[in-house]
Amino acid sequence: MARVIIVSNRVPIPKSRGASAGGLTVALRDLLTPGTVWFGWSGRLSADPSLQPAIVEARGVTYATIDLKAETYRGFYVGFANGTLWPLLHFRLGLMQYRQEDYDDYLSVNRLFAESLRTMLQPDDTVWAHDYHLVPFARMLRQQGFRGPLGFFLHVPFVPPSMLEALPVGRELVADLCAYDLVGFQTEEHARDFRDCAQRLLGATVRGEWVRLNGRSMRAFADPIGIDAEGFHQEAQRAENDSLVKRVAGSLAGRALAIGVDRMDYSKGLPQRFEAYGRLFERHPEHRRQVHFLQICPRSREEVDEYRKLRIELDRLTGRINGRFSEFDWTPLRYSARAAPRSTLAGLYRIGRIGLVTPLRDGMNLVAKEFVAAQSDEDPGVLVLSQFAGAAQELTEALIINPFDPDAIADAMHHALIMPAPERKERHQALKEKVFRTTAQAYCARFMDALLSIKAQSIPRVAA
Numbered sequence: 466m467a468r469v470i471i472v473s474n475r476v477p478i479p480k481s482r483g484a485s486a487g488g489l490t491v492a493l494r495d496l497l498t499p500g501t502v503w504f505g506w507s508g509r510l511s512a513d514p515s516l517q518p519a520i521v522e523a524r525g526v527t528y529a530t531i532d533l534k535a536e537t538y539r540g541f542y543v544g545f546a547n548g549t550l551w552p553l554l555h556f557r558l559g560l561m562q563y564r565q566e567d568y569d570d571y572l573s574v575n576r577l578f579a580e581s582l583r584t585m586l587q588p589d590d591t592v593w594a595h596d597y598h599l600v601p602f603a604r605m606l607r608q609q610g611f612r613g614p615l616g617f618f619l620h621v622p623f624v625p626p627s628m629l630e631a632l633p634v635g636r637e638l639v640a641d642l643c644a645y646d647l648v649g650f651q652t653e654e655h656a657r658d659f660r661d662c663a664q665r666l667l668g669a670t671v672r673g674e675w676v677r678l679n680g681r682s683m684r685a686f687a688d689p690i691g692i693d694a695e696g697f698h699q700e701a702q703r704a705e706n707d708s709l710v711k712r713v714a715g716s717l718a719g720r721a722l723a724i725g726v727d728r729m730d731y732s733k734g735l736p737q738r739f740e741a742y743g744r745l746f747e748r749h750p751e752h753r754r755q756v757h758f759l760q761i762c763p764r765s766r767e768e769v770d771e772y773r774k775l776r777i778e779l780d781r782l783t784g785r786i787n788g789r790f791s792e793f794d795w796t797p798l799r800y801s802a803r804a805a806p807r808s809t810l811a812g813l814y815r816i817g818r819i820g821l822v823t824p825l826r827d828g829m830n831l832v833a834k835e836f837v838a839a840q841s842d843e844d845p846g847v848l849v850l851s852q853f854a855g856a857a858q859e860l861t862e863a864l865i866i867n868p869f870d871p872d873a874i875a876d877a878m879h880h881a882l883i884m885p886a887p888e889r890k891e892r893h894q895a896l897k898e899k900v901f902r903t904t905a906q907a908y909c910a911r912f913m914d915a916l917l918s919i920k921a922q923s924i925p926r927v928a929a
């Protein structure tokens with residue numbers, strides 16, 4: 466039987482029946498039919514990792530994982546993936562650090578993944594790899610002799626050639642992406658930037674979505690990711706009765722709730738958002754005492770220096786805003802650096818009058834879609850959305866702002882707070898229609914159709 470093999474850095478092994486799923490799992494859930502294999506890192510470090518993956522079967526899906534060595538993990542994950550590629554792909558050249566040793570570790574982990582997966586591959590398998598940790602994986606799997614269809618989806622943005630050139634191994638990365646048969650991006654802009662890089666940096670020939678390099682063709686297209694909108698909507702409806710959500714609603718005492726939910730990451734524009742919240746009270750003092758801003762911000766990648774600095778900065782800004790604007794019976798900013806259960810999030814979005822999604826750069830941003838899906842039709846909240854989130858390409862009825870401009874964010878919050886119900890409903894209906902159309906299921910189906918149609922057309926997949 467032809468199987469789909471999903472490959473990603475981390476593998477979300479279900480711990481028990483009905484265990485909660487992360488973003489990638491939710492997006493790929495429809496693919497997780499019996500027979501599917503999900504391969505990647507176990508999350509464990511060991512001195513002498515085995516090539517043979519450890520296998521866990523759950524509901525017909527095979528989860529296959531390998532351990533990594535501590536030294537290579539550091540260079541691969543903390544170094545090249547999150548210290549080099551993540552800042553580069555989020556347009557933060559000033560934060561990019563490059564060390565050849567890290568890149569070597571990145572290549573060796575990709576090689577290890579390919580060698581290990583090879584031990585369990587069958588000739589008619591289809592392989593779909595995910596995200597910036599696995600750019601060279603296709604080349605290495607081909608070196609292992611695999612000839613089946615190989616797809617890749619980049620969850621984060623891509624950059625134009627002038628920016629990619631700053632990376633000493635930028636050309637290698639583009640060439641490695643070209644070794645896939647199909648590469649999916651969140652937006653047309655990212656797909657075009659990649660094709661431009663292939664043309665300008667490697668001399669590839671580009672025709673429409675097709676890129677031809679060294680006698681073989683591949684396709685680079687936009688396939689925006691989505692959420693399980695109906696499932697999330699129902700979860701939000703149920704969560705209105707969650708005791709914590711009810712307590713939060715009660716504690717607002719009739720004030721409006723603005724909500725932000727982000728991994729603690731410098732790409733999410735959090736200091737600017739906090740700053741903007743203070744500006745709201747300066748520019749529109751009538752909102753003092755009338756609003757609470759709740760920011761949920763689970764800590765992330767704390768091994769990377771820049772993330773530790775961000776945490777200190779957010780602690781400082783929280784103190785400054787609350788010190789400056791609090792009154793004895795009103796604390797304007799509630800900030801939690803811990804993760805909340807998914808159902809609680811759904812309920813909090815639903816009682817939110819404003820959803821604040823203001824990244825400086827973001828592949829898509831699922832929080833924007835979750836906020837929309839969670840709203841009620843009768844009394845919907847307003848989404849304030851960065852023009853630099855992939856989601857802004859679709860969700861044009863949100864209040865679109867430039868996240869580098871705190872005054873613009875403050876004015877959008879003001880606009881949201883005074884927006885009459887008919888306008889809120891009209892905007893919400895338009896947004897809802899889109900979020901319920903471009904779902905996770907649609908995203909998966911589009912990708913698999915495109916990958917399998919490349920197979921059917923027998924376009925040369927392997928360089929001569």
Ligand code: GDG
Nearest residue numbers: 488620690728763803804805806807827828829830831832
């Ligand atoms: C990458 C790209 C792209 C957040 N806090 C909690 C929590 N979350 C959940 C959200 C959402 C997910 O995590 C975050 O997804 P985003 O899309 O917002 O951002 P990244 O993590 O940066 O994801 C991004 C995405 O991949 C998918 O392709 O959209 O552009 O950067 O689902 O709800 N979940 C729980 N507790 C929290 O405290 N349970």
